[in-house]
Amino acid sequence: MKRLLVANRGEIAVRIIRAAKDLGIETVAVVSDADVDAAHARLAHSVVHIGPAPATKSYLVADALLAAARESGADAVHPGYGFLSERASFAAAVADAGLTFVGPEAAVIEQMGDKVRARQVAMAAGVATVPGTTDGVEDVAAAVTAAGEIGYPVMLKAAAGGGGRGIRVVASEAELTKAFPQASGEAASAFGDGRMYLERFVRSARHVEVQVLGDGTDAVHVFERECSLQRRRQKVVEEAPSPGIDEATRAGMTAAAVRLCREVGYRSAGTVEFLVDDATGEYFFIEMNTRIQVEHPVSEWISGIDLVAAQLRIAAGEPLSLRQEDVVARGHAIEFRICAEDPDKDFMPGPGRVERIELPGGPWVRTDTWLGPDSRVSPYYDSLVAKVIVWGDDRPTAIARSRRALDELVVQGVPTTTGLLLELLDQPWFGEARFDTGTLEEWLAERTAVAAGGAR
Amino acid sequence: MSRHEVLSPIPGVFYRRPDPASPEYAEPGQRIAADDTVGLVEVMKTFYPVQADVAGTLVGYVADGEVVVDAGQALLVIEVDA
Numbered sequence: 066m067k068r069l070l071v072a073n074r075g076e077i078a079v080r081i082i083r084a085a086k087d088l089g090i091e092t093v094a095v096v097s098d099a100d101v102d103a104a105h106a107r108l109a110h111s112v113v114h115i116g117p118a119p120a121t122k123s124y125l126v127a128d129a130l131l132a133a134a135r136e137s138g139a140d141a142v143h144p145g146y147g148f149l150s151e152r153a154s155f156a157a158a159v160a161d162a163g164l165t166f167v168g169p170e171a172a173v174i175e176q177m178g179d180k181v182r183a184r185q186v187a188m189a190a191g192v193a194t195v196p197g198t199t200d201g202v203e204d205v206a207a208a209v210t211a212a213g214e215i216g217y218p219v220m221l222k223a224a225a226g227g228g229g230r231g232i233r234v235v236a237s238e239a240e241l242t243k244a245f246p247q248a249s250g251e252a253a254s255a256f257g258d259g260r261m262y263l264e265r266f267v268r269s270a271r272h273v274e275v276q277v278l279g280d281g282t283d284a285v286h287v288f289e290r291e292c293s294l295q296r297r298r299q300k301v302v303e304e305a306p307s308p309g310i311d312e313a314t315r316a317g318m319t320a321a322a323v324r325l326c327r328e329v330g331y332r333s334a335g336t337v338e339f340l341v342d343d344a345t346g347e348y349f350f351i352e353m354n355t356r357i358q359v360e361h362p363v364s365e366w367i368s369g370i371d372l373v374a375a376q377l378r379i380a381a382g383e384p385l386s387l388r389q390e391d392v393v394a395r396g397h398a399i400e401f402r403i404c405a406e407d408p409d410k411d412f413m414p415g416p417g418r419v420e421r422i423e424l425p426g427g428p429w430v431r432t433d434t435w436l437g438p439d440s441r442v443s444p445y446y447d448s449l450v451a452k453v454i455v456w457g458d459d460r461p462t463a464i465a466r467s468r469r470a471l472d473e474l475v476v477q478g479v480p481t482t483t484g485l486l487l488e489l490l491d492q493p494w495f496g497e498a499r500f501d502t503g504t505l506e507e508w509l510a511e512r513t514a515v516a517a518g519g520a521r
Numbered sequence: 522m523s524r525h526e527v528l529s530p531i532p533g534v535f536y537r538r539p540d541p542a543s544p545e546y547a548e549p550g551q552r553i554a555a556d557d558t559v560g561l562v563e564v565m566k567t568f569y570p571v572q573a574d575v576a577g578t579l580v581g582y583v584a585d586g587e588v589v590v591d592a593g594q595a596l597l598v599i600e601v602d603a
Contacts, residue, residue, distance in 0.1 A: 119534070119587070405565070414565035416532055444533040444589060448565040 066090055066141045066165060066381040070113075070134045071105065073145030074124060076433045076452060077357070078105035081143050084373035093137040095130060097123035099443040104435040113137050118445045124148045127155045131162055141165035141380060147447070150356040151178055167380040169333045169355050176329065177353040187350040190328035192321040195267070195340065195349040201260025205245045211263045212241055218268070221245065223252035224260040234266045269343040269501045271309045272300075274336045274354075275322035276364040278375050280385040284326035286319040287364045287372070288394050294489075294505045296412070301482075301505060302489065303360035304399040305367045308460055308498035310341060310348075318348050323389075325353065334361070334376040343501055359402070362433060362454040366398035396456055397463040401471065403434075403451040405442045407480035408509075409516070416444040420478035425470035429456040432474075442479045450481065460498070464490060488512075525575045526583075526595040533564030535596060537586040549581045553599055560596055577601040 068091040071081045082092045082105060094109035099118035106112045113133035116123035123129065125148055134142055142159045144150035150168065157171035168174065177183045184194050196215050201224035202208045212219045212235075221233040221244060233248050235241045245261065253259035272295070276287040291307035292300045306315070322337035336354040341347070361372050370392070379385070406412040419440045424432045434451035436442075442450060455470050457463030471487050492508065494500055529535065537545040537560055546559045553559065553573045560571040560582075580598040584590055 413531060413569075414533075414567055416564060442565075444564045446565060448567075 066377065068093060068137065068139045069141045069143055069167070069377070070095065070130070070137060070139035071109065071143050071145065072124070072130045073143070073148055073150075074100055074103065074105055074435075075446065075449065076435050077145040077147075077359070079108060079435050080433055081145060081373055082108045084371060085143075085377060087371070088374055088377055090141075090377065093133070093139050095124070095133050097445075099441070099445055102441075104437060104440070111137055118443065120148065120445065127152075127158055130155075131158060134159075134162065134164055139164065141167060141377075143167040143377070143380075144356065146356050146358055151354070153178065165380050167333070167376055169331055169335065173329055173331060174355045177355050180352065183352055184350070186328055187325055190321070190324045192325050192337075192350045193348065195264045195351070197264035198262055201258075202263060203249075203260055205242055208241060208245045208261065208263060209238055212238065215263055215265050218266040220264045220266040221248045222262045222264065223248070223256055223258070224262050225252065225256035225258035267340055267342045267349075269503075271307070271341040271343055271500075272338065272502050273307045273310060273318065273341050273348070274338040275319050276361065276372065277322050277326050277331065277335050277337060278370075278372070278379065278385060278387065279326040279331035279333065279335070280379050280383075281330050281332035283385050284323050284331055285385065285387050285389045285392055286323050287368045287370055287392055289315060289318060290360055290363055292360060293500055293502050295502055296505055296509065300360060300402065302399065302401055302486070303363055304397065304460075304463075305363040306394060306397065309343070309500075311346070314341070314346055314348060321348075321350070325350070331355075333379055334372050359449070359452070360400050362431060362452065363398040363400045366431070366454060366456045367394045367396060368392055369395075396458050397460045398454060398456045399463050399467055400452055400454045401467065401486045402449055402482070403453060403474065403476075403486075404448040404482045405450045405479045406448050406482055408482055408485040410480075412482075413480075414444075414448045415480040416442045417479045418442075419476060421475060422477070423473065423475040424451075425453060425473035427469070427473075429466060430454075430470045431456075436476065450476070450479070461496075464496065523601050524580065525577065525599045525601045527559060527571060527573060527575075527597045527599060529562055529584075529590045529592055529594045529596050530571065531562055531564055531569060532592050533562040533569070533590065535584050535586060535588060535590045536561040536563065537582055545582070545586075547579045547597075549579055551579045553577055553579050562590065571596060573599060575599055575601050 070093045092109040094105045095115045115129040149155040153171040153175035156166045159166040218236045249259040271293045290305045292303045294302040339348045431454045455467045558570045577599040582597045584596045
């Protein structure tokens with residue numbers, strides 16, 4: 066691998082360019098009209114313009130990216146996260162063009178991208194999935210039988226659906242008998258398929274995910290991350306290790322993730338996501354992400370492994386140089402996502418020009434960002450402008466240092482979520498790690514109600 | 522009768538139609554209710570519906586679709602009911 070095209074923008078493009086430079090690989094950035102002066106364009110060895118500002122006309126156009134790779138003489142393509150990173154057809158097109166795709170093979174992306182197939186692969190690897198039906202259920206009688214075996218409450222999901230649409234939770238046979246025909250009818254009219262899946266509904270769940278590295282033959286885990294603090298299914302704060310699981314759960318979950326990687330011959334960095342039932346301590350596979358993730362730095366910090374560099378080495382054909390016993394976790398890391406949104410105006414995004422910026426520094430503080438003085442936060446892309454990642458010997462130390470780091474962060478010209486994150490750090494439930502996937506939204510709702518009461 | 526300009530509530534990309542395959546929200550001469558959605562502004566992957574806020578008849582859109590607009594920029598004009 067001599068010259069790498071980074072098929073992305075923002076902080077992840079900057080992150081990939083830095084890792085590639087550390088390995089002595091030349092870098093090519095791609096830019097839309099909106100990003101001509103962006104940080105990733107400034108840092109790369111060369112830049113190719115790929116189209117207008119809307120992502121659908123630039124960063125999401127596979128042909129434009131392949132043309133950029135040809136034009137720049139790149140021999141490899143890193144997709145980053147989002148955009149085309151988990152599109153099997155793009156991985157295949159890159160390979161067909163004779164270039165190295167930094168990620169798993171197209172067939173593996175496709176397999177893990179299909180929830181039903183991913184679930185089957187997990188079961189074949191002996192990895193627990195949320196108890197439920199393996200095939201779509203067509204009528205009420207079959208649903209009642211299945212729910213009896215799964216145990217109430219159960220979740221009804223359209224077999225052909227996706228993106229959380231048409232999900233119903235029922236607590237009893239009577240509710241199921243009433244809800245099934247409605248849900249199935251809706252699924253039939255929306256998707257042309259009335260079959261439903263039934264799954265156990267986990268009332269209080271944590272989202273814990275295992276970072277993995279595989280070379281197609283062998284695989285290792287780089288411990289887990291806790292990502293339960295979410296708003297509208299978007300992660301807000303992530304930490305490693307998870308403060309919500311015990312050693313036995315950690316050992317079982319990480320081993321399960323490695324088994325799954327071996328089962329599919331996984332080759333790259335990836336993440337195996339689990340739902341942990343807070344009441345019983347059981348963990349269930351939900352899905353696998355076949356790309357580098359936003360929150361990868363917390364795993365890097367506790368392990369000392371550069372995951373993007375590892376990803377590039379694997380893509381270049383090197384076997385894993387790590388054995389599991391070489392992967393040792395030390396201390397505690399927390400990542401805060403800084404978004405250009407106003408938490409006091411229902412998180413309304415605020416594009417604009419950055420007038421002043423001061424990034425946190427000092428020991429054990431890392432800021433991954435594309436922001437600089439005069440940066441333009443464009444309305445065309447997502448609102449993530451920076452990630453502040455903090456390390457400490459233990460969780461309380463990391464939290465104390467997080468306050469210091471977030472206090473140092475100054476961004477003027479666009480709104481940010483920094484103040485809200487500082488407030489979150491002071492919540493007792495955060496300090497005590499008493500939270501599940503619903504906690505952040507409950508807190509935000511309370512916060513809004515208190516603000517409305519105070520204004521009266 | 523008076524003319525009312527519907528302004529963009531936020532900076533972003535203005536859309537005259539709910540999705541690329543659908544017709545525009547309203548045509549000139551069409552009756553509009555105050556709570557009708559007459560456009561969308563997309564800002565950083567979030568879509569904000571734009572409401573007419575007045576009842577009347579659409580004179581026409583003044584902002585092109587799929588272009589960046591500023592907060593407070595006129596998007597369309599409505600002839601308000603007397």
